[in-house]
Amino acid sequence: MADSRNYEPALTTDSPVSTKKRNSVLRNTYWLLSLSMVPTVFGAWVGVTTGFTLFATTSPIMSALAFLAISFGFMSAIQQTKNSRIGVLVLLSFTFFMGLMLSRLLSFILGFTNGVSLIMLAFGGTSLTFAVIATVATLSKRDFSLLWGKWLFVGVLVLLLATVANIFMHLPALMLTVSALAIIIFSAYMLCDVQRVVNGGELNYISATLMIYLDLYNVFTNLVAMLGIFSDNRD
Template structure:
């Protein structure tokens, strides 16, 4: 059958399966996402450094976290398709970075605290780069993981709330806390695969939303690893 001229063919037919205009668009989104993600991670780290330097209290850390959650739920979705969305992403990541300051100071005060923080940071970077490279190279569709990941994250949050309530009554369940941290770490690894695959296969076309999603996965992975390594080092 005679093919249509290129200018009249749909993006999916140009260059074959996923190799034409749609693939170029996906790579553009991925490139923009990684660029914005790199800048927000650096900004977040700088804000964490400021927070540590001034000795920000835990109360201020909690306020920053709550404000960032509000921006994530109500502002990011409304501004994702405009230039303002980029500034909102920087606001979210800056607040979360600032909120990490008191947590990092607590770990830094522990024996081998600097090593613990740097190990968690190194592992987070290595895991992200490894999983992202795998998703980009294989171009696999990880959408089958979505239900499991969403269900696992909801369960982990419910368990976290239960742990918090128990602590208010003077009951602290260390094994459950470690299990939740390990659960979050594994789930965030899955989320990085799923989110990167979603970009590669054209499921996510907004680099602002993609950046926020990947940043949150990296952030939660780092915090989870920090908790696990901190506990391990405290037993040394």
């Protein structure tokens, strides 16, 4: 969940050229974001059906470090190729990997008698959250990144520390707290990221897609985790 975003003031010019550019970036971002869900779902399906067990034989700490190393490797490659079509392929490869990594959580939830319903409820909640946030980001004149940027980064660091601590403590209450805070923090990040694109603060649609995708991914996974904690219908 580490985040290294550096928010810069959004462009404020209202010239026809800048407006056209912003609309183009926003349109391409939403298009690529929709497309990125295909390899994510496919990766999750492959992982669930094959019993994907990457890192399963290692310690939780080593598993987390390996996941972070691969993830940051992908994100670095995306940033290096974001100005070419290769960047799209690297991004889609990354979303496939993230789908694979999602499969262990989904497999656990599918062990509940209402597992499919829980996953669909989390998906619906994530979609509704994105729809509301995209609307607010488009209509609001307030710059949320200036208000929340630094605090959100601190929040992510706290979440990382709490997540690492719970690897050893295994406290359901702490896991529930972490999931609830993660949903709030990454929903706020989503608002800042979408607004950056709307206002012209981000003019590369591949970078914009990566940021918003990570926000959606974190909101969805933590919603699934929360619903799993509250459910008592385990087979």
